[in-house]
Amino acid sequence: MANREHLSEILDRILSGSQTEEDIAQLRRSLSADNLQIASQLGRYNVNIGEGKEIHIGDRIYQGADAETIKEALQAILQEIQLSVKQSKPVFWQYRHTLRGHTDSINAVAITSDSKTLISTSDDKTIKVWNLNPPKLLSTLPKQKDELLCVAIANNNQTLVSGDKEGNVQIWNLQTGDLITTLPKIHKRLIHSIAISPDGKTFATGSANKTIQIWNINPLERLYLTPKQEAQINVVKIAFDSQTLISGDDQGTIKIWNLLTRELLNTLLNGHERSINCLALSQDGKMFATGSSDKIIKIWNLQTGALLQTLNQEGGSEEEGNTPINAIAFCPNSQIIVSGSEGNKFGFGKTRIYFGGSIRIWNIKTGTLLQTRSKAHTSPINSLAISSDGQVLVTASKAGSMIIWQRAQT
Structure with missing residues (x-):
């Protein structure tokens, strides 16, 4: 044995x-x-x-x-x-390693622009810094008072911004691990999402209090607070021009903003039938993708707001992975997008069985599902990230574990 x-x-x-x-x-x-x-x-x-x-x-x-x-x-x-x-399918990502260290749900992961370092935030109120090659824990940043829900890394790999359950924002020096400052309760409710502009000058926060805030990083000052929106803001991203902001809300509405003029450029009502849970930008800056609780991924033209492609899981059972989409990312220099799903639970009374989310690999040009890894985790997939070199995929689960996947040579 x-x-x-x-x-x-x-x-x-x-x-x-x-x-x-x-x-x-x-x-x-x-x-x-x-x-x-x-x-x-x-x-x-x-x-x-x-x-x-x-x-x-x-x-x-x-x-x-x-x-x-x-x-x-x-x-x-x-x-x-x-x-x-028995099912022979092409393999795009291969299991490499499982990272354990958090004691509660991992809510967000991000990879530095040099593809060397992974950052994770958790309900255990900590941020952990991991080396990707070889995989190991490098450090745990000072524990906070509240659950940490989101994180973003500046392209210089020095500035880290996190947001928590009580509406606080923390700004960190990633190189030293020092907490530079805390912005207390800038939102009255939890912060779902944070995005740093590619030029490293500003960051945006999206909150359950239905507002978005734009902040200048140096000097640190708030530039703009949007009027209260119709629903809580679940996700924000800043495009590669550092001037365009995209938001997705709890009612399935997508909005595109100009950060310089503060003008609302486009509103895509009913972009999804249910909550928008995740959003990703293509490397060329021309497209963005949204994933929703309606179990559908949509690809959009950033400039016009036109719908380019719908990636629909309809037809599969929940056990086969047809559950709400929690995380998506474009694979650099390719027509591939990766999604992570919620997973499901069933049972009644005291007997309940929890099944984890699935990873799906899609060709966004043809709308073809290329690969499915059912129940890749044994709990919901909350977040995922792909390294800028396209070689590493990291998926994070509600149970507190992360899996590193290596891009297959084929």
């Missing part, structure tokens, strides 16, 4: 879709053991039995279940794996 560390590595590979035939055989042997040695795994797949007999397998929670139920659940996972192995 393989040792616990080895089995943990096997489960990492299996749940990320990078398993070998020997991995599957090893899992089957573990499942057939009467003493359920698989239940002693460390890390993501650690099994804990609480006082109420709820059982946690990594990010999955089984309430009111006994050991035999857990064994059956693991066998069901194995059956899923064997089914997926």
Whole structure:
């Protein structure tokens, strides 16, 4: 029987879709053991039995279940794996490593412009700084008073701006790890999103209080507060000209603003039928993409506001990944976009099973779905980021783990 560390590595590979035939055989042997040695795994797949007999397998929670139920659940996972192995599809991203360190939901991730460093923010009130190659934790910035919901990194890789649940903004020196200043309660409610302009001169905040603020970084001063909008602002991005701001709100409306004149240039009413959860800009600055709770991704022309493409998951079940879109990113120098989904939960009473979000790879020119990694995490995918060199994809989960994916050579 393989040792616990080895089995943990096997489960990492299996749940990320990078398993070998020997991995599957090893899992089957573990499942057939009467003493359920698989239940002693460390890390993501650690099994804990609480006082109420709820059982946690990594990010999955089984309430009111006994050991035999857990064994059956693991066998069901194995059956899923064997089914997926039979499907031969091109691989665009391969599992590389799992990062653990946060103790609560990871709400946002960002990668520095040199593709070397990853930043993560969490409900555990910390910001962590990670090295991507080799993958390891470099530092944890001073703990804050409130849950940290969003983060942005300036292109100079020195200025870091974060926002929290109580409407506070923190400005950090990423090189030293020092907190430069805190802007207390600039919004009356939580800050969903922060964006720094590519020229590094300004940043924007979008809040649940239905307003957007624009700030000058040096000297630090507020330049503009938008009138109160119709719905809470879920996401803001600043285009590569550092003059155009795009916002998405809780009612599915997209707005495009001129930061210099403060003029509202375009309003795309009913851009989505439900909340806009994420927004990404193409590298050439001509397009942007929005992902929504309506389970659809749309590609837009930034200049005209015209709808260019609709990436529709309709037709798949929730278990197959057809759930709200929480995160999207364009892959640099390509026609590829990557999305991360919410995942789902089902059950009733004390018995509830939580399944994680899926990663989907799309060709935005043809609208073709190129690759799906169902349940890439065993909890919802809250955020994702792609390095500027296009080689690394990082996905972050509600359970507090992150996965590093490497771009496949093929």
